[in-house]
Amino acid sequence: MTDLTIKCPDCGSTIPLDETFAGPLLAETRRDFESKLAQVAAAEAKKARDGVSGELAEMRRQAAEREAKLADAQKAQADFVRQSRELAERQRELDLTIQNRVSAAMGELRAKARAEADEAAALRLAEKEKTIADMQRQLAEANRRAEQGSQQLQGEVLELQLETLLGARFPTDTFEAVGKGVFGADLIQHVNGSVGQSCGAIIWETKRTKNWTEGWLAKLRTDQRTANAEIAVLLSEALPKGIETFDLVDGVWVAHPRYAEPLGLILRQSLIELETRRVVQAGQESKMELVYNYLTGPGFRHRIEAIVERFTEMQADLVRERTAMQKLWARREQQIGAVVASTVGLFGDFQGIAGQAIGNIPALELPGSDDGT
Numbered sequence: 406m407t408d409l410t411i412k413c414p415d416c417g418s419t420i421p422l423d424e425t426f427a428g429p430l431l432a433e434t435r436r437d438f439e440s441k442l443a444q445v446a447a448a449e450a451k452k453a454r455d456g457v458s459g460e461l462a463e464m465r466r467q468a469a470e471r472e473a474k475l476a477d478a479q480k481a482q483a484d485f486v487r488q489s490r491e492l493a494e495r496q497r498e499l500d501l502t503i504q505n506r507v508s509a510a511m512g513e514l515r516a517k518a519r520a521e522a523d524e525a526a527a528l529r530l531a532e533k534e535k536t537i538a539d540m541q542r543q544l545a546e547a548n549r550r551a552e553q554g555s556q557q558l559q560g561e562v563l564e565l566q567l568e569t570l571l572g573a574r575f576p577t578d579t580f581e582a583v584g585k586g587v588f589g590a591d592l593i594q595h596v597n598g599s600v601g602q603s604c605g606a607i608i609w610e611t612k613r614t615k616n617w618t619e620g621w622l623a624k625l626r627t628d629q630r631t632a633n634a635e636i637a638v639l640l641s642e643a644l645p646k647g648i649e650t651f652d653l654v655d656g657v658w659v660a661h662p663r664y665a666e667p668l669g670l671i672l673r674q675s676l677i678e679l680e681t682r683r684v685v686q687a688g689q690e691s692k693m694e695l696v697y698n699y700l701t702g703p704g705f706r707h708r709i710e711a712i713v714e715r716f717t718e719m720q721a722d723l724v725r726e727r728t729a730m731q732k733l734w735a736r737r738e739q740q741i742g743a744v745v746a747s748t749v750g751l752f753g754d755f756q757g758i759a760g761q762a763i764g765n766i767p768a769l770e771l772p773g774s775d776d777g778t
Contacts, residue, residue, distance in 0.1 A: 536757035604680035
């Protein structure tokens with residue numbers, strides 16, 4: 406049996422209880438405890454239910470708020486996407502507009518630049534054409550002067566060649582060259598015999614032109630009378646119609662320059678023979694007539710033709726070689742002329758573009774020109 410005690414609330418002393426007395430008391434205490442426990446449990450349960458309901462309501466409220474906020478966020482996102490799409494569309498339209506405007510502006514600039522370039526090109530072309538025209542005019546003038554000078558120079562060269570040729574072939578004769586600008590023939594040959602006696606004179610006139618002129622004969626006859634020469638010879642590359650080598654025309658021997666040496670040989674020999682006969686048969690005028698008849702007769706001509714034919718055969722090889730070399734020289738001259746013309750044209754193009762900034766080349770300027778124009 407369990408000893409039960411109870412503490413006195415007044416004195417604080419412990420009072421032992423016996424089972425008889427403690428039983429009802431414990432039962433009543435247990436019932437009170439269980440009642441209170443049930444009350445407390447019910448209160449706690451009610452409190453718990455109330456708390457859970459409040460928390461659930463709060464959670465529902467928070468969930469509703471979150472749903473509202475999510476809906477607002479979704480709406481804001483949709484608005485943002487729509488605005489972004491609209492902004493992108495406007496940006497594309499703006500880019501397209503700017504691109505169209507830039508393209509239009511570039512087109513205008515290109516058209517303006519093309520027009521300015523065409524105008525500048527036309528101006529440069531006009532300047533170049535003017536420069537070319539000026540160069541062509543200057544070149545034509547230079548060619549004319551060069552041709553004139555070349556003709557004079559060729560004539561002088563031909564005279565020197567003739568004097569050299571005759572001097573080498575007839576070393577005992579004396580030659581008198583007529584100075585430039587002096588009235589008279591080009592060369593006077595004083596024929597001397599084997600012992601140095603004077604046998605007469607031959608005047609030589611050289612022409613290097615493309616056309617024959619009849620007035621040359623009358624002038625040479627006048628020069629012959631002035632020089633008191635027995636024979637007059639006219640050497641010309643252009644011969645009268647019907648003459649291919651040489652012939653006597655109105656008292657003047659006319660021949661191509663290539664026949665100068667054989668013709669000079671025959672005419673000189675005729676003067677020597679004539680002088681010899683004059684000496685041997687002095688006072689016999691009939692002999693002079695015979696000599697004149699001989700010089701103007703067919704026998705003298707046939708003799709000269711025979712000698713000239715042999716001489717022509719001897720010169721044939723030399724002529725062919727000279728022709729080949731002249732052909733080669735002419736080709737080189739054309740090549741050099743083409744190079745010079747191309748160089749002058751190129752310099753003219755540059756000068757037409759750059760003006761006087763590139764300066765002048767004295768070798769390309771006309772004599773007496775200061776500015777190259």
